Amino acid sequence: MRFDVITLFPEFFATPLRIGLVGKALEQGIAEVHCTNPRDFATDKHRRVDDEPYGGGVGMVLKPEPFFAAVASLPRLDPREIILLTPQGQPLHQALLQELAQKAQLILLCGQYEGFDERIRQYLATREVSLGDFVLTGGEIPALALINGVVRLLPGTVGKIDSLRSESFETGLLEYPHYTRPPEFQGHKVPPVLLSGDHRAIARWRLQQQLVRTWRRRPDLLAKRPLTPEEQQLLAEGLAEQHTDVEEQDQCL
Numbered sequence: 001m002r003f004d005v006i007t008l009f010p011e012f013f014a015t016p017l018r019i020g021l022v023g024k025a026l027e028q029g030i031a032e033v034h035c036t037n038p039r040d041f042a043t044d045k046h047r048r049v050d051d052e053p054y055g056g057g058v059g060m061v062l063k064p065e066p067f068f069a070a071v072a073s074l075p076r077l078d079p080r081e082i083i084l085l086t087p088q089g090q091p092l093h094q095a096l097l098q099e100l101a102q103k104a105q106l107i108l109l110c111g112q113y114e115g116f117d118e119r120i121r122q123y124l125a126t127r128e129v130s131l132g133d134f135v136l137t138g139g140e141i142p143a144l145a146l147i148n149g150v151v152r153l154l155p156g157t158v159g160k161i162d163s164l165r166s167e168s169f170e171t172g173l174l175e176y177p178h179y180t181r182p183p184e185f186q187g188h189k190v191p192p193v194l195l196s197g198d199h200r201a202i203a204r205w206r207l208q209q210q211l212v213r214t215w216r217r218r219p220d221l222l223a224k225r226p227l228t229p230e231e232q233q234l235l236a237e238g239l240a241e242q243h244t245d246v247e248e249q250d251q252c253l
Contacts, residue, residue: 001103001154002077003033005143006070007110008049010035012140022148025157033147036074038066050113059114067120071107080105082126083146084116085139089128092146094169096129100146101153108146110139172225174214176206204234212238 005013017026017033025031039047043065050060071082081103090096100106109116109125121128131142151157179190193205211234214221227235 001031001101001150002075002105003031003147003150004071004074004105004107005033005035005110005140005147006038006067006107007035007138007140007143008037008039008112009110009138009140010037013144016144017147021157022151025151025154028156030154030156031147031151034074036070038062038070041066041069041073053114057114061114062111062116062120064117064119064124067109067116068124071109071124074107077105079103080107082107082109082124084109084111084121084125084128085130085142085146086111086115086121086128087130087133087135089130092129092131092142092149094149097146097149097153101150106146106150108139108143110143112138169221171210172214172221173210174218174221176209176213207231208234208238211235212242215239 007013013033013035017023026033038049042049042063048063049066050062053059053061079102081100083106085108109120129142129146131145136142179194183190183195191205193201196202211222211227211231215235
């Protein structure tokens, strides 16, 4: 898979893309990332990529010519998306990452200053993506987040594919709690079911924990995901158990 990042700051990506699973995936050729500076396509002697907004106002606006030319210079792999990274875009979520992971090429347009000339939005970008309802100084951080989220879904990046299936948001639920050695730390014990060797009971406990954690932390996710009768029962039992645990803790204080 090929990523092309159109950015005024290519150096921003140098170190983050060399470390961790993403760095290994790039070394192995699972994906490749190329950075293109739109300033290289500016036509004036000062290599300007921005100008004052028509109609007045504060800030500078990124000009269309350098961005259109930068994209035109790239090799084309289909299917592809040209993604504008902007607070006005579609919120980035796991289902969108899964969709984008099916593309052959993602071109990421990183903004700066006051924003893009509207013609970049209307006639160049095929999609707009946002990290959330907040504003950053540029599109480089969202671009890096998107690359990271997509690359880890590509075959060969993560060693055990089952680890992806049980993660938060993959099934519409948050991930269950994890524990490792020692079995007891500062008086806090690992849940006995995880030490039982009963894989069926462990799977049931994990699903119950996912349901309870999602209900408490992200009820909006459960509103979008109809629960089976078994899941409803697991959730009710899990909430009742947690309520009992809280009452017992209160009595000990």
